Amino acid sequence: MLNYSELRDIQRKEMESSAIVSLPEDFYRSVSGLLIKKSSEAVSSKSLLTIKEYENIKKIILAIQSKREEKIVLMAVRGEREGVGLTSEERDLLKELSSIIKKSREAVKSVWDSEDALPVNSRRIKILKDVSQYRGLDNSLYGPFRQGEEQMLPRAEAEWLLKAGMAEIV
Secondary structure (H helix, E strand, C coil): CCCHHHHHHHHHHHHHCCCCCCCCCCHHHHHHHHHHHHHHHHHHHCCHHHHHHHHHHHHHHHHHHHHHHHHHHHHHHCCCCCCCCCCHHHHHHHHHHHHHHHHHHHHHHHHHHHHHHCCCCEEEEEECCCECCEECCCCCEECCECCCCEEEEEHHHHHHHHHCCCEEEC
């Protein structure tokens, strides 16, 4: 079972190192056992010293957990999938964070990819008047467009609609 001195040592190592400190798989369960033991000692002895020790242990545990969470977030951002020395709870956290970050990156990438797919020579306009379907200079069909719509069109088509007073630049 863990004791106060071992917890302080883990806290010191965790704060000094940029890498995550290897902990036993059952670390948080051991911490829970220590807290239960110290809590019952504090209640039964009513000693101010024992109560302070109990409160300090809680603060140390929270500091360790917080620092480890920071490191796990960094691991997830860097794309690390395996965490050596993590507890089972922390491995689950790393897995979930990695999944969230991966989904977010894919969503942003899809926005970039769709931007890349837009023709370089295009322009976004807002339609001011209804426009029926027509054949453009490139022999493609455009429209029909309704008043208030925003459209991304080839520059030549956009310029034609702008000059005719049927659209404005967005």
